[in-house]
Amino acid sequence: MSKQYSIVIAEDHALLREGLKSLLHSLPNVAVVGEASDGQVAVEMCDRYRPDMVLMDLSMPRLDGLKATKLIKKHHPEVKVLVLTVHGANEYVYSALAAGADGYMLKDASNEEFSLAIHSVLEGKSYLSPGIAGDVVRGYLSGGGAQGNSDWMQLTSREQEIFQLISEGYKNREIAEMLVVSVKTVEKHRSNLMQKLDLHSAAELRALALERGIVLRRKEVG
Structure with missing residues (x-):
């Protein structure tokens, strides 16, 4: 029998949460165990449910997605974090990777890409949207990305x-x-x-x- 994966959705817009939940319910072996409208609640849900993954928006009240990701990775490093955002600029990607995110997906992704990203991260792989330039990855892995954008971070x-x-x-x-x-x-x-x-x-x-x-x-x- 295939492994069942649990996911927490961290997104402050209720309509988007509903859409994401519907998409996740259509995927095999995936169950939504919690919904968070801000980063603080997302952290608390990880403490409570120990999900396999958090689908994380970046701009949220109380505690933003970057800070929430850092806290989740500090206390529960086994929990995967897939960032889902409108922001495709290099600095956002650097910041998310430095915070410990396992994947970075843009909100204009197709349903097929959404499914691929979810399963890739759940299976322990990294994922970056195709729309993100290759130099972002190269710059970060070489150590220059995070260093060169410390002011932005x-x-x-x-x-x-x-x-x-x-x-x-x-x-x-x-x-x-x-x-x-x-x-x-x-x-x-x-x-x-x-x-x-x-x-x-x-x-x-x-x-x-x-x-x-x-x-x-x-x-x-x-």
């Missing part, structure tokens, strides 16, 4: 997300509406990330984003 997932939105020209109020947070919260994150990256204007921020190739995948998928 200081940012929280939310700060990284706001960085990208600012670089695309969105105003604070527009970002607040998109992320369902207050304008003051956006302003605070913006101030923090500008200080961490030693930036002094939106123009400098956009120049850095252009230099590093940081572009939101959502523009490619509509």
Whole structure:
């Protein structure tokens, strides 16, 4: 009899959680044992259920996906973590791998790729979406990726997300509406990330984003 695998879904959008749960239920030998709307709950569910894998979003309230991944890997290194995100920029991949993620998949993946990623990670293999450039993998494995992007890795997932939105020209109020947070919260994150990256204007921020190739995948998928 084939092994049965247990999975926790960590995603703060209820509609997406339902869709992911439906997809996972269609896969053989896979069972969803828990759903987490933030990173803290994901960590607690790993303590409680000891799942085989966590399907992890990066941008979540209370505790973001990167911090949650680090905690899960620290206390339960046997639990696999497959990141599922809209972010395809190199810095996000470096940060996730450095946190201990076993795989990295983009949310525009097909059902076939989704199934392949799930089973690859569950079977102990690493997985990276085909849409992620090969130099990301080479740079990380050579030790240059994480080292060269230490400033970016200081940012929280939310700060990284706001960085990208600012670089695309969105105003604070527009970002607040998109992320369902207050304008003051956006302003605070913006101030923090500008200080961490030693930036002094939106123009400098956009120049850095252009230099590093940081572009939101959502523009490619509509």
